[in-house]
Amino acid sequence: xxxxxxxxxxxxxxxxxxxxxxxxxxxxVINDLEFxxxxxxxxxxxRMVERLxxxxxxxxxxxxxVIYVNDNFNHWRSNFRDVYRHCTRKGIRGRPxxxxxxxxxxxxxxxxxxxxAFFATSLVPLLEHLGTKKLLMAGMATNLCVFFxxxxxxxxxxxxxxxSDCCAAESDGDHDLALDQLQRFLxxxxxxxxxxxxxxxxxxxxxxxxxxxxx
Amino acid sequence: xxxxxxxxxxxxxxxxxxxxxxxxxxxxVINDLEFxxxxxxxxxxxRMVERLxxxxxxxxxxxxxVIYVNDNFNHWRSNFRDVYRHCTRKGIRGRPxxxxxxxxxxxxxxxxxxxxAFFATSLVPLLEHLGTKKLLMAGMATNLCVFFxxxxxxxxxxxxxxxSDCCAAESDGDHDLALDQLQRFLxxxxxxxxxxxxxxxxxxxxxxxxxxxxx
Amino acid sequence: xxxxxxxxxxxxxxxxxxxxxxxxxxxxVINDLEFxxxxxxxxxxxRMVERLxxxxxxxxxxxxxVIYVNDNFNHWRSNFRDVYRHCTRKGIRGRPxxxxxxxxxxxxxxxxxxxxAFFATSLVPLLEHLGTKKLLMAGMATNLCVFFxxxxxxxxxxxxxxxSDCCAAESDGDHDLALDQLQRFLxxxxxxxxxxxxxxxxxxxxxxxxxxxxx
Amino acid sequence: xxxxxxxxxxxxxxxxxxxxxxxxxxxxVINDLEFxxxxxxxxxxxRMVERLxxxxxxxxxxxxxVIYVNDNFNHWRSNFRDVYRHCTRKGIRGRPxxxxxxxxxxxxxxxxxxxxAFFATSLVPLLEHLGTKKLLMAGMATNLCVFFxxxxxxxxxxxxxxxSDCCAAESDGDHDLALDQLQRFLxxxxxxxxxxxxxxxxxxxxxxxxxxxxx
Numbered sequence: 001x002x003x004x005x006x007x008x009x010x011x012x013x014x015x016x017x018x019x020x021x022x023x024x025x026x027x028x029v030i031n032d033l034e035f036x037x038x039x040x041x042x043x044x045x046x047r048m049v050e051r052l053x054x055x056x057x058x059x060x061x062x063x064x065x066v067i068y069v070n071d072n073f074n075h076w077r078s079n080f081r082d083v084y085r086h087c088t089r090k091g092i093r094g095r096p097x098x099x100x101x102x103x104x105x106x107x108x109x110x111x112x113x114x115x116x117a118f119f120a121t122s123l124v125p126l127l128e129h130l131g132t133k134k135l136l137m138a139g140m141a142t143n144l145c146v147f148f149x150x151x152x153x154x155x156x157x158x159x160x161x162x163x164s165d166c167c168a169a170e171s172d173g174d175h176d177l178a179l180d181q182l183q184r185f186l187x188x189x190x191x192x193x194x195x196x197x198x199x200x201x202x203x204x205x206x207x208x209x210x211x212x213x214x215x
Numbered sequence: 216x217x218x219x220x221x222x223x224x225x226x227x228x229x230x231x232x233x234x235x236x237x238x239x240x241x242x243x244v245i246n247d248l249e250f251x252x253x254x255x256x257x258x259x260x261x262r263m264v265e266r267l268x269x270x271x272x273x274x275x276x277x278x279x280x281v282i283y284v285n286d287n288f289n290h291w292r293s294n295f296r297d298v299y300r301h302c303t304r305k306g307i308r309g310r311p312x313x314x315x316x317x318x319x320x321x322x323x324x325x326x327x328x329x330x331x332a333f334f335a336t337s338l339v340p341l342l343e344h345l346g347t348k349k350l351l352m353a354g355m356a357t358n359l360c361v362f363f364x365x366x367x368x369x370x371x372x373x374x375x376x377x378x379s380d381c382c383a384a385e386s387d388g389d390h391d392l393a394l395d396q397l398q399r400f401l402x403x404x405x406x407x408x409x410x411x412x413x414x415x416x417x418x419x420x421x422x423x424x425x426x427x428x429x430x
Numbered sequence: 431x432x433x434x435x436x437x438x439x440x441x442x443x444x445x446x447x448x449x450x451x452x453x454x455x456x457x458x459v460i461n462d463l464e465f466x467x468x469x470x471x472x473x474x475x476x477r478m479v480e481r482l483x484x485x486x487x488x489x490x491x492x493x494x495x496v497i498y499v500n501d502n503f504n505h506w507r508s509n510f511r512d513v514y515r516h517c518t519r520k521g522i523r524g525r526p527x528x529x530x531x532x533x534x535x536x537x538x539x540x541x542x543x544x545x546x547a548f549f550a551t552s553l554v555p556l557l558e559h560l561g562t563k564k565l566l567m568a569g570m571a572t573n574l575c576v577f578f579x580x581x582x583x584x585x586x587x588x589x590x591x592x593x594s595d596c597c598a599a600e601s602d603g604d605h606d607l608a609l610d611q612l613q614r615f616l617x618x619x620x621x622x623x624x625x626x627x628x629x630x631x632x633x634x635x636x637x638x639x640x641x642x643x644x645x
Numbered sequence: 646x647x648x649x650x651x652x653x654x655x656x657x658x659x660x661x662x663x664x665x666x667x668x669x670x671x672x673x674v675i676n677d678l679e680f681x682x683x684x685x686x687x688x689x690x691x692r693m694v695e696r697l698x699x700x701x702x703x704x705x706x707x708x709x710x711v712i713y714v715n716d717n718f719n720h721w722r723s724n725f726r727d728v729y730r731h732c733t734r735k736g737i738r739g740r741p742x743x744x745x746x747x748x749x750x751x752x753x754x755x756x757x758x759x760x761x762a763f764f765a766t767s768l769v770p771l772l773e774h775l776g777t778k779k780l781l782m783a784g785m786a787t788n789l790c791v792f793f794x795x796x797x798x799x800x801x802x803x804x805x806x807x808x809s810d811c812c813a814a815e816s817d818g819d820h821d822l823a824l825d826q827l828q829r830f831l832x833x834x835x836x837x838x839x840x841x842x843x844x845x846x847x848x849x850x851x852x853x854x855x856x857x858x859x860x
Contacts (some may be wrong), residue, residue, distance in 0.1 A: 078324040109293040155759040508754040541725040
């Protein structure tokens with residue numbers, strides 16, 4: 001609908017968003033892994049989960065928005081919950097990964113039809129809505145959807161940090177190479193989950209931030 | 216995830232889509248109408264429903280994809296079902312409209328963050344996926360989201376028909392003016408729901424089309 | 431080319447841009463007006479020139495970037511200068527308009543393939559490069575390219591002012607209606623060129639701004 | 646301007662385009678190479694020129710559109726000619742490359758503000774205007790603008806061939822790796838300039854194509 005009344009009505013109804021200059025993008029972790037090569041991704045994804053799960057919890061507690069950007073698996077039905085249900089059915093390869101990273105109600109969901117989190121999605125308006133300038137990027141595969149999303153984020157001039165131990169790929173070769181290319185070619189920052197903490201602390205040592213968007 | 220394997224895996228899993236050169240776009244009809252002016256839209260929306268409901272059923276039966284493009288009401292959770300549930304609660308003004316136009320499982324849903332159905336959404340990739348060239352456009356408000364979506368469709372060079380009696384606005388003045396402008400400025404075709412039928416029949420009189428994408 | 435070296439090299443070479451939170455967008459004024467109805471636009475365009483010309487000079491002097499966004503007339507050769515030359519040849523209807531609004535070397539040029547200044551152009555990256563949040567919009571036709579560009583600017587959440595006496599259309603009816611719709615439907619500010627001055631002065635009465643981005 | 650009259654007027658005035666399902670994209674070859682590392686690119690670029698120059702001539706003769714997509718070097722003035730002049734001044738490192746690949750008047754030019762040929766440019770509307778479905782991609786650097794443009798072309802679902810000996814990078818390692826990744830991850834076809842010929846001939850052996858869009 002949306003006449004100006006409709007939009008502002010919509011805004012009034014929306015949960016009051018806590019604005020934050022940083023957001024955590026979690027890419028394609030709600031995934032059945034039921035594709036050729038998925039069996040190779042699984043062990044790396046399980047390692048990823050050990051770091052990404054706690055980090056997401058810590059960031060949520062610090063008021064940082066967590067945004068799941070996930071393949072729509074060609075369903076085009078704008079229903080993230082169905083994607084989650086599909087990926088957590090018994091016997092599905094990606095089940096332990098999806099369950100360990102189960103989104104919380106306050107998290108945001110963006111469904112994407114292609115590799116990049118930015119292509120034909122509402123990610124940019126969402127980030128503007130949240131006031132986000134800095135992206136912490138995680139998920140899989142390091143060398144595909146994370147890589148190409150990071151490149152698009154670079155063209156959109158976001159400040160980007162890719163979290164090396166919160167990403168997974170089919171092999172450590174593909175993973176390492178992608179991270180190396182992001183650093184060398186695009187100047188993207190790459191660090192581990194525990195360095196997110198240290199980096200932020202280092203910047204504001206006296207008054208550890210507690211509000212929205214501070215880590 | 217989506218390495219090439221992931222994507223083609225996704226494709227394999229998706230319901231086999233019937234391709235169609237025509238699609239019906241239904242804009243912002245799943246709407247609570249709980250905004251200033253919404254009470255003026257309601258009677259026009261109820262009239263719209265009488266034509267749009269039967270047309271959507273007829274087109275579905277003819278294999279034409281029906282795509283709901285709907286405001287996300289600033290929820291950013293990629294969950295069309297929640298939007299439907301919200302708009303059909305007891306006491307909500309838009310309830311009779313939403314219920315009368317309840318989507319069917321085979322329909323497609325696209326959530327949009329702004330007026331235009333094309334802005335920061337997956338509509339273009341979906342239309343390419345379906346093979347759509349011709350858009351039948353309906354919904355509300357005629358002079359806002361329908362109008363601006365039609366303009367974007369025009370820039371994307373789709374063949375556009377706006378269905379005059381399947382649209383609604385706050386007043387017949389706003390409605391008529393918007394349709395007049397679409398015709399005069401953009402050369403958009405405007406006709407009634409029952410003319411969709413006649414137009415198509417006229418073109419293929421001997422063998423009334425039955426397959427996907429034929430009306 | 432553009433490895434990270436290439437880009438920063440490019441940046442180093444570029445003229446040092448004065449950043450400004452305001453920019454003047456001048457739409458489709460470099461126009462031959464050689465289309466049916468162009469003869470009706472001409473007198474209104476000549477009136478527009480009387481206000482827009484001095485305003486552009488005043489804004490340039492105040493350090494406000496002036497951005498010409500112009501139809502590419504289907505030439506697709508990324509050559510704004512050719513468009514200017516074409517429109518100022520002897521006997522061309524739009525010649526006096528184009529000459530009176532001749533761009534200066536420091537101005538920016540964006541060629542657009544469709545109605546909207548934002549569709550398939552580099553306008554958003556340019557505005558981000560300049561640090562622009564507020565758009566002063568002028569040009570022709572009020573009810574087409576100005577109107578639809580203003581709508582896209584609205585979806586991109588720029589602060590928009592359309593300058594009523596710096597726009598032109600085929601008739602005063604079309605012109606007035608478009609401005610009325612922009613105000614009513616999108617909440618766009620509409621004012622005259624001389625009000626730009628007053629508005630800004632009112633805000634900073636003691637220290638009339640002189641720097642970049644102050645009017 | 647562009648009311649419907651303006652646009653169709655524009656179309657009438659445009660040179661009659663020969664439509665073609667194939668186009669040659671030449672990326673960032675009009676380049677001064679005056680950035681750190683540019684000296685390493687130069688010898689590879691000179692080798693590239695030996696293959697790309699003749700190929701471009703052959704394709705033009707066969708009616709295939711040649712589209713230069715080039716960095717705007719942060720000038721934002723929509724003037725490709727100035728970019729060419731800048732890169733061919735005496736003493737400029739990229740001069741021999743730019744001169745050897747000098748565009749012809751019938752070629753198309755698209756200026757891009759970032760790595761990808763598709764980001765914030767009119768490339769998609771141009772390709773639709775030309776009827777292009779298949780892209781032959783060349784230029785530099787293989788691992789940056791060619792690579793990321795190929796990925797965007799993939800998301801837009803073009804049929805892509807990257808011409809290995811018509812691309813250049815800072816090192817053969819970067820070059821080979823990028824081509825390998827395009828093949829492995831995106832399923833992009835990679836071949837040499839002389840294979841373009843053979844491939845096409847093989848398909849239509851009896852009637853060697855002469856018209857627009859046939860090679």
